[in-house]
Amino acid sequence: MALTFRAAHEQISPFRRVAMPEGTARACYNEPHLAPIAGLAEAIAAEIPHLNEYGSRSEQAARNIARAHGTDPDRVLLGSGSMDLIRALIGSLCEPGDEVVFSWRTFEGFVDACRVHAAQPVRVPTAGDGSHDIDALLAAITPRTRILLLASPNNPSGRALTREQLARLIDEVPDTVVLALDEAYSEFASSPRAAFVAPMERELMKTPENVVVLRTLSKGAALAGLRVGYLLADPMVVQAVAKMRTQNGVDRLAVAAAEHCFSPDGLAQIEDRVEWIKAERQRIERTLRDRMERAEIDGKPHIDISHSDGNFVWLPVGERAEDLGAHLIEAARINARVYAGEGVRYTVIEEAVNDAFIDAVAEWAMR
Numbered sequence: 001m002a003l004t005f006r007a008a009h010e011q012i013s014p015f016r017r018v019a020m021p022e023g024t025a026r027a028c029y030n031e032p033h034l035a036p037i038a039g040l041a042e043a044i045a046a047e048i049p050h051l052n053e054y055g056s057r058s059e060q061a062a063r064n065i066a067r068a069h070g071t072d073p074d075r076v077l078l079g080s081g082s083m084d085l086i087r088a089l090i091g092s093l094c095e096p097g098d099e100v101v102f103s104w105r106t107f108e109g110f111v112d113a114c115r116v117h118a119a120q121p122v123r124v125p126t127a128g129d130g131s132h133d134i135d136a137l138l139a140a141i142t143p144r145t146r147i148l149l150l151a152s153p154n155n156p157s158g159r160a161l162t163r164e165q166l167a168r169l170i171d172e173v174p175d176t177v178v179l180a181l182d183e184a185y186s187e188f189a190s191s192p193r194a195a196f197v198a199p200m201e202r203e204l205m206k207t208p209e210n211v212v213v214l215r216t217l218s219k220g221a222a223l224a225g226l227r228v229g230y231l232l233a234d235p236m237v238v239q240a241v242a243k244m245r246t247q248n249g250v251d252r253l254a255v256a257a258a259e260h261c262f263s264p265d266g267l268a269q270i271e272d273r274v275e276w277i278k279a280e281r282q283r284i285e286r287t288l289r290d291r292m293e294r295a296e297i298d299g300k301p302h303i304d305i306s307h308s309d310g311n312f313v314w315l316p317v318g319e320r321a322e323d324l325g326a327h328l329i330e331a332a333r334i335n336a337r338v339y340a341g342e343g344v345r346y347t348v349i350e351e352a353v354n355d356a357f358i359d360a361v362a363e364w365a366m367r
């Protein structure tokens with residue numbers, strides 16, 4: 001072939017949905033299995049007569065989002081999902097070869113986001129329980145580092161930053177480095193010590209210029225197919241990141257959906273659904289822990305059930321991950337996400353499937 005592409009293209013993996021046998025439960029993408037909230041279809045339909053027009057009601061959507069976070073609309077930037085904004089953020093800050101530091105393991109999208117801009121991903125191992133190792137992350141910052149990018153809660157471990165860790169990062173990350181906090185799963189957090197920047201905007205009001213928060217409607221609002229997320233940051237950062245995006249690049253239908261989700265009625269509906277998912281996750285973890293304790297009393301091997309703050313459960317079974325993944329398909333027709341050699345991540349979905357998951361994991365652990 002005569003055409004050649006950037007070397008980094010070879011390292012960027014295209015997204016492909018895994019082909020799943022008929023009747024298999026899809027518990028591998030962290031998508032809540034929920035119908036759109038009431039009023040969403042009408043809000044989207046109201047935009048259809050305007051599809052011939054450029055631009056959208058993004059100012060109103062930004063105002064609704066700002067109100068929900070107790071901040072100003074000029075600190076809000078909409079994007080086509082949070083990944084779109086993470087890519088734009090890296091593009092706005094990194095020259096080729098500049099470093100983006102993150103924990104590993106984390107969401108793989110971070111690696112591709114670096115590659116598209118020829119930035120250098122720097123992976124810092126997480127602590128043994130999958131939480132961020134703050135000392136190691138701070139020590140990994142060099143003069144070439146432009147961004148410290150952390151998912152909190154982390155994916156797949158479900159570990160969230162504590163208030164002390166967050167305060168330390170805000171304090172100690174040099175002001176030439178952006179501290180980017182990907183809070184995609186923050187709505188699902190239940191750890192009393194977990195802390196997030198977005199709700200703190202109200203308290204801090206003066207979030208430092210180098211702190212950027214990324215949020216998404218793909219998880220809590222269950223709108224992964226619509227592609228809408230947002231960034232909260234200093235207006236100067238918002239403007240810089242906006243320059244890296246297509247103008248009017250979030251379509252009218254997605255903007256209308258965001259406006260509705262952040263109306264008082266939309267927020268109340270989403271909160272109820274998120275509470276249900278949190279309760280289900282806690283029920284799964286608690287039931288599995290009880291069953292593992294009973295197995296131990298009976299002298300059978302057991303597995304550690306860690307605590308997750310996401311809409312998923314993380315089973316760090318190490319070398320046995322592939323075996324557990326295969327058992328879930330065979331015994332319960334559940335497709336969970338297998339991280340070979342590390343663990344299995346199960347997305348909380350319908351109650352009956354969650355029950356089948358609990359039974360299948362317990363059965364596998366006691367074999």
Ligand SMILES: Cc1ncc(COP(=O)(O)O)c(C=O)c1O
Pocket residue numbers: 029030080081082083084107109151154155182184215216217218224228229
């Ligand atoms: C930590 C994290 N951030 C971002 C995303 C992507 O979110 P979006 O759909 O808003 O692009 C995901 C998707 O699973 C994720 O796990």
